[in-house]
Amino acid sequence: MSKDPVIRNMTRPEVDQLVDWAASEGWNPGLHDADRFWATDPEAFMAAELDGELIGGGAITAYGGEFGFMGFFIVRPEYRGQGYGNRIWHFRRDRLLSRLRPGATIGMDGVFTMQDYYAKGGFLFSHRNLRFRSEVAAHAATSPIENNNIIPLAKVPFDRLLEYDRRCFPAARPTFLKGWIAQDDALALGYQRNGVLCGYGVVRRCREGCKIGPLFADDSQIADALYEQLAGFAAGGPLFLDAPENNPAAMALVQRHRMTEVFGCARMYLGPAPALAHERIFGITTFELG
Structure with a gap:
């Protein structure tokens, strides 16, 4: 140099x-x-x-x-x-x-x-956080939501969303979330039971296909329901999900949906590893901002 x-x-x-x-x-x-x-x-x-x-x-x-x-x-x-x-x-x-x-x-x-x-x-x-890819059939376009538990995320009170997100991310990120869930060329959905938020996900259009991130859910059933609805947004093209290997349920989800591993990164920390609800993290938000 x-x-x-x-x-x-x-x-x-x-x-x-x-x-x-x-x-x-x-x-x-x-x-x-x-x-x-x-x-x-x-x-x-x-x-x-x-x-x-x-x-x-x-x-x-x-x-x-x-x-x-x-x-x-x-x-x-x-x-x-x-x-x-x-x-x-x-x-x-x-x-x-x-x-x-x-x-x-x-x-x-x-x-x-x-x-x-x-x-x-x-x-x-x-x-490890691993990127998976699948091809979504053209006929799988997002249809009217039949699951009464799934609603547009904009209808969820923001303080409830922020509280749920904080369990899965190391710090409160209100500025990021407000823009992320309202961005153009994206779909943001929440899953509620008896008025309680039990999961949410966002899918956005990318240079190639679409990418889900984050996908947070209380359990596999909720994660699957959100995934299937979000995947319809990518109909006719590739869909990507960055899933954490330390959540066995996330690895089972990508296998169920026949996704193929295409890339990966090592999650590393300088300082104590955050105490997160890893069992709820089925897809991280981004490799760039966490």
Whole structure:
């Protein structure tokens, strides 16, 4: 590395460029991910610049100072293997630590080939999050909901949604959720029994097909009911779900629906692993923001 890159906050147009890079890496971002991620935490996006040229970057999302997540880490191929990535990654980690309360945990989903590198940076392996794919038949288009327990998520009082989500995510994320469930080109559904929220899921259109995330549910029956309704949104194309391997019920769900594993990441934490209701997590939200 001949000289250090300048590392600074990204501009909004640069986030679009980062998302395009993610698409070229095969990460298949959602059509509106840039807008939704930026709205969640504009200070999260870090750019690495060399001689006035953007060479890499990533996100360091802070959730109310209580939990942080490192994602979207990309260095342009022609600048890899020269030490720039190492400089960028450590800068991002240290900057995120400064944005959180002392002792707060940071999470990340790292590609398996980089797992040892992240471990040297203090992160400990928790479990694998695996991406699965299926092809949804054209005739499976979303039909009127026949299950009286499934309702549009917008009809669920937001405080109830926030409370349920908090059991499955390490920190409250109201800003993210408000935008995520109302985004264009998406379907967000909740499952209620006797007025009690027992699960919810969101499916959004991506560069290729559609992706479900998150899919949280009290049990397999509820997860299946939500999955089947959300899958109809992807009729005629591929459907993706990022399922945590540490929930056997999630692994059983992807097998029931004949999904094929196509990708995966190691969930790792710097600091204590969060106490989550892992048995309710059938699909994580994103690899980029947790």
